[in-house]
Amino acid sequence: MLVNPQRVRTLKKESQTKGPVIYWMSRDQRVSDNWALLYAQELAQKHDSPLAVAFCLVPQFLGATGRQYRFLLQGLKEVEKNLQALNIPFFLLQGDPGKEMARLLSELGAGALVSDFSPLRQSREWKAAVAVETEIPFYEVDAHNIIPCWFASPKQEWAAYSFRPKVNRLLFEFTDEFPALQKSPERNSPSENGAIENDWAAAQGCLKADTAPEAKWIMPGEAAAMKQLGNFLEHKLAGYERDRNDPNKDGQSGLSPYLHFGQISAQRIALEVLKSMKDAGSFLEELIVRKELSDNYCYYNQHYDDMQGFPAWAKTSLSEHEKDRREYLYTLQELERAHTHDDLWNAAQQEMLQTGKMHGYMRMYWAKKILEWTESPAAAQAAAIHQNDRYELDGRDPSGYTGIAWSLGGVHDRAWKERAIFGKVRYMSYNGAKSKFDVKTYISKWSHPQ
């Protein structure tokens, strides 16, 4: 057994036929270190069937712009090239994934389907649609979390402290080394007409995405991700705990865009970090506990992107303060243009607009101020999610929805001293930021276009 069966669950129970095994790549856009792809290969070899990979490009997805699609498409071209070297065909589809995947499966006479895992509702709807349409076995493999989301905990966790021991108990079992993906035999083609020609220009053309300034400072793709990991291990890991919360220092890993698109595996990062440093507790806390807790929240709480997901104490407290007078009220447009009275907030907004990646510490301050400056918590949450999904390279991710729910709604947090607007939700202040790092340097860095 190559892939730990605990990483796999059955979405549709049928018996596998002779046809090709298809890995429906979605959240985990990489060839290396991908448990879903490895499992699909395992099934193909067991039945002596061909193996193929398909990705369905959605022309309009949760406010993604050209900035994110460029990152995604360049990464996928690398996936195609790496799969070619292994004789594994890659199909680039476009349209509604539920419909297009079902069509491909029937065209190819597929014998089994394997997908990766995402807790987000769109992904779950697509899979449900495919499961209805098809009569072949359909498996889901959590290739994103180190500990499969449904296995780590059977319920929504209250906070990190309740989740952490569950993770720690299972971590050793699930930090096993990845077996190598095998090269497929030459005859491994699911289609009669030989090689597949994906039309990348047409894929680009089908997008209905708004434009946003390209994030030119970061190279997409698996190879670039591994390079960034090497750079982090060599230069930043040792000082991570000290530097990570100073937005003026480049102390964070810089891996979150790659993690979001699955261009690198969190488990690969963990394996390499553990090899290079014994006590990497604070980094592994971020990489594993916090990130997998975000998946836990979105998976078990269907209200992960609205206020109903907040804990009862926060909902009550926020509603008691909904009528509090707001000293500043901004429209979404004023926020988007970084036109507020707060130069620190504007700087964070500019960092996000210009680069597609706001520093982690500032993300909390940024979201909390939106709560302070909009007419209601619901409007604040909508505005924060809209911008996060639109501008951040790692937007549209469980970590984003959960981070915003933490900032605005006390999710995974505790109650604090009651105050206007926020009620008992933790407040953050300009003065607090000043006491932690040199805000002037950060402001001047981002107050002019880079």
Add this chain to the structure above:
DNA sequence: ATCGGCTCGCGCAA
């Protein structure tokens, strides 16, 4: 510079 109070409810020990 440092400290305590603020405040909720889970998870576990008993």
Add this chain to the structure above:
DNA sequence: TGCGCGAAGCCGAT
């Protein structure tokens, strides 16, 4: 049933 404790804090007192 009681108790300890928690992602990043704030604020006023000392």
